[in-house]
Amino acid sequence: MALRKYALPTCVAAAIASLGLAGGAHAQGYPARPVTIVVPFAAGGSSDILARAFGASLAQRLGQPVIIENKPGAGGIIASDYVSRAQADGYTLLFGTIGTHAINAVLKKTLPFDVSKSFTAIGRLQDGPLVLVVHPKLPVKNLKELVDYARANPDKLSYASAGIGAISHLGGELFKSEAKVDITHIPYKGGGAAMPDLLGGQVELMLETIPNTLSSVRAGKLRALAISSEARSASLPDVPTFKEGGLSGLNVTTWTGLFGPAGMPADVTARLNAEITKIASDPDYIKRIEATGSEVAKPMSGDQFAAFVASEVTRWRKVAEAAGVQPE
CATH class of the missing domain: 3.40.190.10 (Periplasmic binding protein-like II)
Structure with missing residues (x-):
């Protein structure tokens, strides 16, 4: 009986320890297969081009193929919903935009997901002034x-x-x-x-x-x-910013970012965020993005990106209300 009395806690402790080891092993073994980035818009559009440029660089760093999957429709809601329901293991990600994660939250009365709770904010990718x-x-x-x-x-x-x-x-x-x-x-x-x-x-x-x-x-x-960006654009270097012209409140960009389903392992999220930061300093990647008229965003942590998205929802809701734009 004494043996049975003390064996149960030992087994429980061993099980807990093994779970902790498994959790810590996510990033070490990630990715073990191709990663899919879902783009909410049609192939050939600006979001698709930007996503493919990022995906190519991410594939090089991860050592696994990155598949771009286009799921257009409903202003990005179809793709966003699809990713929000995917397994939260880091293999199905979303190329999110200001439209999918800020404007839709402002202009739609109901969404099949919550932009602040249904996703893991991984990192900011690009800015389009x-x-x-x-x-x-x-x-x-x-x-x-x-x-x-x-x-x-x-x-x-x-x-x-x-x-x-x-x-x-x-x-x-x-x-x-x-x-x-x-x-x-x-x-x-x-x-x-x-x-x-x-x-x-x-x-x-x-x-x-x-x-x-x-x-x-x-x-x-x-x-x-x-x-409308903080600094002048490489595509139009002779054109001043709104701030230079005296309107400092017009810092507006059509940003993009990487999201996953809610509940992704923290170490996998951290790995992807670290790769975003490294990619953002790659001269070839910067050149590809600037050739599209966009800019590589200043890297953010996942928490910083989540806070930024929340602030964008608040900002554009105020603008929409002031303009008399009603959610549909």
Whole structure:
């Protein structure tokens, strides 16, 4: 009986110890097979291109293939939901964006997941600054002249967006608020759909991503006045930031980041975050990302990235409410 009395605690202790060893062994054996990164948008788009550039670099560092799987639909909700329900072992990850993890949380009344609880925030990957472009017919050469012109001509200017709730819409509303100007919003069904009217002068300005405007700016068909990032863009180095132009509240980027399902092992998350940090300093990777008009984000820890995402939800909810945009 004495033996049986003391054998049970010993077995329990051994079992607990073995579980602890198993938990600590995750990162040592990870990854033992290919890793899949799910992209919420179609192949060939800007998110897909950025994800594939990152995936190629991550595969080199992990020593395992990284498979890019496109699951477009519902503004990124389909892919996000898929990853939120996946096994939390680090083999199914999500290429998340400001749209999937901030804008959707603001503009959708219900989601099949909770952006703050259903995912493990692993790290921030890239930033895509917006550029304020105007039609050359406007008699303005810089941001100050545009603000002065808009104030002198209230309600006579209009700005295009990719649609209600798009970052080009919310960014435009933030610009109006920061600059204290009245400009009419003209929504389109996508950024590409807005370009013909912008180039034709039917609408005078737009806050849009650099890839969608760069060729027109370089051809002189549009005039770039300001960049929404903290520092000037390598793609448009002569264009000052909004902060340089006196509007410090317009630090806006269409960021991307790596997420996994909630409950991922901490050591696997830490391994992936460490690889993101190393990749961010690789000159070849930086060159590939900058060639797309985006920038490599300053590395963050997983906790810092989670806090950043939460702050983005709060920020854009305030902008949407001020603009009268109601969740659907």
